[in-house]
Amino acid sequence: MRVMAQMSMIMNLDKCIGCHTCSVTCKQVWTNRTGVEYAWFNNVETRPGIGYPREYENQEKWKGGWVRNKRGRLQLKAGGRLKKLSQIFNNPNLPQIDDYYEPWTYDYDMLTTAPAGTQSPVARPKSLLTGQDMDIKWSGNWDDNLGGSQETAAQDPILATMSEHVKMEFEETFMFYLPRICEHCLNPACVAACPSGAMYKREEDGIVLVDEDGCRGWRMCVSACPYKKVYFNHKTGKAEKCTLCYPLIEQGKPTICSETCVGRLRYLGLMLYDADAVLAAASIENDQDLLDAQRACFLDPFDPEVIAAAKADGMADDWIEAAQNSPIYKLISEYEIALPLHPEYRTMPMVWYIPPLSPVVDVVSNSGSDGEDARTLFAAIDKLRIPVEYLAGLFSAGDVVPVELSLRKLAAMRAYMRDINLGNEPDERIPNAVGMTGETIQAMYRLLAIAKYEDRYVIPKAHVETARELEELGCSLDTDGGPGMGGPGSAGHSGPYGNTVGMPLGATVDNYNTMTGRPSATAPTTPGRVNLLNWNGNGAPQGMFPPIADAGSPA
Amino acid sequence: MTAWDYLLWVAFPYAATGVFVVGHLLRYRYDQFGWTSRSSQTYENRLLRWGSPMFHYGILMVIGGHVVGLFIPKPWLEFFGVTEHMYHLGATWLGSFAAVLTVAGLAILIYRRRLTKRVLLVTTVMDKVMYVFLASTITFGTTATVLYQIFGGGYDYRGSISPWIRSLYSLQPDPSLMSDVPFFFQLHVLTATALFLLWPFTRLVHVFSAPLGYLVRPYVVYRSRDDPRGAGSRAPRRGWEKSERPLERSRK
Numbered sequence: 160m161r162v163m164a165q166m167s168m169i170m171n172l173d174k175c176i177g178c179h180t181c182s183v184t185c186k187q188v189w190t191n192r193t194g195v196e197y198a199w200f201n202n203v204e205t206r207p208g209i210g211y212p213r214e215y216e217n218q219e220k221w222k223g224g225w226v227r228n229k230r231g232r233l234q235l236k237a238g239g240r241l242k243k244l245s246q247i248f249n250n251p252n253l254p255q256i257d258d259y260y261e262p263w264t265y266d267y268d269m270l271t272t273a274p275a276g277t278q279s280p281v282a283r284p285k286s287l288l289t290g291q292d293m294d295i296k297w298s299g300n301w302d303d304n305l306g307g308s309q310e311t312a313a314q315d316p317i318l319a320t321m322s323e324h325v326k327m328e329f330e331e332t333f334m335f336y337l338p339r340i341c342e343h344c345l346n347p348a349c350v351a352a353c354p355s356g357a358m359y360k361r362e363e364d365g366i367v368l369v370d371e372d373g374c375r376g377w378r379m380c381v382s383a384c385p386y387k388k389v390y391f392n393h394k395t396g397k398a399e400k401c402t403l404c405y406p407l408i409e410q411g412k413p414t415i416c417s418e419t420c421v422g423r424l425r426y427l428g429l430m431l432y433d434a435d436a437v438l439a440a441a442s443i444e445n446d447q448d449l450l451d452a453q454r455a456c457f458l459d460p461f462d463p464e465v466i467a468a469a470k471a472d473g474m475a476d477d478w479i480e481a482a483q484n485s486p487i488y489k490l491i492s493e494y495e496i497a498l499p500l501h502p503e504y505r506t507m508p509m510v511w512y513i514p515p516l517s518p519v520v521d522v523v524s525n526s527g528s529d530g531e532d533a534r535t536l537f538a539a540i541d542k543l544r545i546p547v548e549y550l551a552g553l554f555s556a557g558d559v560v561p562v563e564l565s566l567r568k569l570a571a572m573r574a575y576m577r578d579i580n581l582g583n584e585p586d587e588r589i590p591n592a593v594g595m596t597g598e599t600i601q602a603m604y605r606l607l608a609i610a611k612y613e614d615r616y617v618i619p620k621a622h623v624e625t626a627r628e629l630e631e632l633g634c635s636l637d638t639d640g641g642p643g644m645g646g647p648g649s650a651g652h653s654g655p656y657g658n659t660v661g662m663p664l665g666a667t668v669d670n671y672n673t674m675t676g677r678p679s680a681t682a683p684t685t686p687g688r689v690n691l692l693n694w695n696g697n698g699a700p701q702g703m704f705p706p707i708a709d710a711g712s713p714a
Numbered sequence: 715m716t717a718w719d720y721l722l723w724v725a726f727p728y729a730a731t732g733v734f735v736v737g738h739l740l741r742y743r744y745d746q747f748g749w750t751s752r753s754s755q756t757y758e759n760r761l762l763r764w765g766s767p768m769f770h771y772g773i774l775m776v777i778g779g780h781v782v783g784l785f786i787p788k789p790w791l792e793f794f795g796v797t798e799h800m801y802h803l804g805a806t807w808l809g810s811f812a813a814v815l816t817v818a819g820l821a822i823l824i825y826r827r828r829l830t831k832r833v834l835l836v837t838t839v840m841d842k843v844m845y846v847f848l849a850s851t852i853t854f855g856t857t858a859t860v861l862y863q864i865f866g867g868g869y870d871y872r873g874s875i876s877p878w879i880r881s882l883y884s885l886q887p888d889p890s891l892m893s894d895v896p897f898f899f900q901l902h903v904l905t906a907t908a909l910f911l912l913w914p915f916t917r918l919v920h921v922f923s924a925p926l927g928y929l930v931r932p933y934v935v936y937r938s939r940d941d942p943r944g945a946g947s948r949a950p951r952r953g954w955e956k957s958e959r960p961l962e963r964s965r966k
Contacts, residue, residue, distance in 0.1 A: 240928055240929050241929070243928070244925070244926075244928060244929070247925070248766045248767045248769075248770040248771070249755065249759075249762055249763050249766045249767050250755065251763070253755055253756065253759070254756070255756055255757075255758075255759055256756045256757060256832075288757070288832045288835070289831045289832055289835060290835070291831070346934065347934060350933070350934050350935055351933035351934055353928075353935075354925030354928040355923065355925050355928075356925075356927065356928070356931055356935050358935065359935040359936060359937040360934060360935065360936050360937075361936070361937060361938070361939055362936045362937065362938045362939070363938065363939045364939075370937075371747055372746035372747055372749075373746070374750065375749065375750050375751060375920060375923040375925070376750035376751045376752060376753050376920070377751065377753075377925065378753055378755060378756075391753070391756055393754070393756055393757065393836065394836075395747070395750070396750035396751065396752035396753060397747070397750055409939075621939060
């Protein structure tokens with residue numbers, strides 16, 4: 160047993176309103192640069208829909224992920240090592256930029272600089288690739304809210320696998336939103352496909368990253384990822400991907416997509432797993448057994464044997480404690496309501512989803528029945544094959560049983576908590592019907608519906624005291640050529656001579672902590688006084704500025 | 715022999731070799747981030763799908779042929795029973811096949827680069843300069859082969875050009891060997907030398923990243939956060955390494 164920790168995410172799809180705030184904030188933080196205009200490390204898809212990039216789930220077309228070969232061994236779907244190397248001059252499975260979309264901007268200048276005329280000026284769309292006028296025909300969420308789905312949804316690869324015909328008339332269909340980031344898989348196909356060995360899974364927290372210095376732009380990771388969550392930066396010629404905001408995670412803070420999620424539907428926490436068991440689990444024969452195989456890789460953080468093994472592998476106590484408090488462990492292993500996205504790709508994804516009950520509730524409510532009654536809901540889950548089969552196509556390789564179980568638990572919670580909120584006697588038969596107790600239902604309700612910040616995000620800080628702390632400590636003479644010389648690239652570094660001395664800063668916890676410890680006017684080094692010589696603009700020295708007017712007072 | 719002979723066939727090759735070696739070392743040391751093939755496949759694939767493999771496989775064969783022809787002395791091959799006639803047949807036929815692949819591939823690639831707007835706009839000045847020297851080297855080499863080897867009586871470059879190159883690398887340069895070489899071979903050698911000089915400053919550096927290690931490494935790569943290559947922890951700049959005992963340092 161080799162105990163490893165994985166920082167994982169779970170998204171509660173019932174709460175997603177499709178506002179794209181996660182996508183926008185992620186883009187502002189990570190991909191608002193030339194070369195990755197088309198890249199959305201986080202995107203939100205409307206399902207049914209064809210997704211971003213178009214039809215990314217059609218692995219017969221893109222050859223992403225792994226397959227089990229005849230000898231029962233796992234191999235990349237695009238082929239073995241020799242075949243991949245022979246295709247290095249032209250990757251036959253690489254999506255084109257038009258499969259994502261051609262990025263564009265608008266000719267905004269025209270709005271302010273156009274000469275006066277009879278017509279109002281317009282800002283025409285201009286391609287960011289060619290600079291020419293362009294017709295916008297597609298984008299990252301062109302079929303948002305089923306827009307144009309009569310035309311496109313038939314290409315949804317999940318619909319193609321379903322036995323029942325799905326009507327795409329707007330009034331008769333169902334829909335929900337699916338926010339997607341990198342899955343930070345336990346068995347990542349992108350890492351396995353990288354010819355340069357520049358992609359790696361971090362030992363400490365399992366985050367999958369690209370070493371930008373080591374990447375040589377062979378593009379194999381882009382096509383190997385079945386979720387198409389590695390992007391080729393066409394300006395720098397390097398691969399880029401979701402980093403799970405590791406600089407924030409290392410400080411114990413949630414990712415930017417989680418932090419800004421208005422529905423508070425994202426959960427972050429650790430999952431302990433047995434790294435030695437991953438390969439066997441991913442190689443299991445039947446696609447529909449992969450979900451249970453992956454669940455079996457996870458370790459119980461309360462098991463004394465696991466704790467001992469984790470400590471033997473050098474895991475710190477606060478990390479084990481964080482794994483015990485992890486909302487991910489509760490949702491995946493205790494309540495068993497979270498499911499992985501496309502386990503059949505055999506990458507062992509680690510961003511899981513709580514399937515949405517809302518398509519079912521909508522149908523029940525629209526038919527005039529009680530959408531919060533346990534028996535009605537249970538019956539509807541059994542009867543409404545279309546949404547359930549579709550969800551199974553996404554989350555359990557087509558096996559409806561795990562999806563039904565998860566939905567029934569959500570339905571039970573809904574009905575049981577209604578009684579409590581109305582002051583009725585809670586009906587213990589409801590939780591019993593789904594194999595739970597009233598107590599666990601209430602705990603699950605607190606985690607899913609109340610969803611306190613500290614319950615959603617249980618993120619232990621990265622440990623640096625064992626690592627490079629000496630290197631980062633710095634020294635009062637750490638200047639080029641000695642004291643007073645002034646170091647290069649020293650912005651933001653605080654030393655005894657103010658902010659102009661020191662070394663360039665990397666994005667590390669140590670630096671963050673140093674920066675937050677900078678002297679400021681509100682926390683002066685000499686109590687009661689501010690030394691204006693090294694005042695860095697944080698806070699205001701008393702008496703320097705007129706008092707700020709009260710917010711409520713008239714201007 | 716004139717000063718020109720010494721300039722062209724001694725000074726220039728040595729200068730190019732020096733720039734080639736030192737340039738690569740410096741670029742590898744200081745510009746890892748810029749070290750990439752800078753693929754434009756995401757912009758255009760219809761032409762690239764044919765042009766790129768044709769050119770690359772062709773040029774690999776061409777390089778192999780050059781290694782055999784230039785660096786392996788004639789008596790060595792004869793020792794293994796490769797006669798002049800066999801060599802000439804092999805070089806001409808295999809060489810022509812490789813040349814057709816390479817030239818056709820390169821033509822497709824240049825056509826694509828010039829006429830696909832998206833690709834043209836991401837082509838740097840250095841790319842263009844590199845294309846000029848790469849294309850002229852290949853063109854002159856092919857022209858020389860066609861003129862002298864196929865339609866001419868056959869020119870034995872293994873008696874002049876090859877010994878000249880080996881004379882350079884044995885540090886006993888003999889420019890006289892090159893003075894009577896046919897014109898297009900001379901041009902081919904000069905443009906090739908210029909290409910080697912430019913090499914470290916172009917995207918051609920990706921040649922030295924041929925990922926052969928992929929065949930033997932484990933599929934999933936793990937790296938620690940504390941790995942000096944890891945995220946947020948670039949290796950300290952020279953002179954800024956943390957202080958540690960000499961024994962620890964040597965163990966790394």
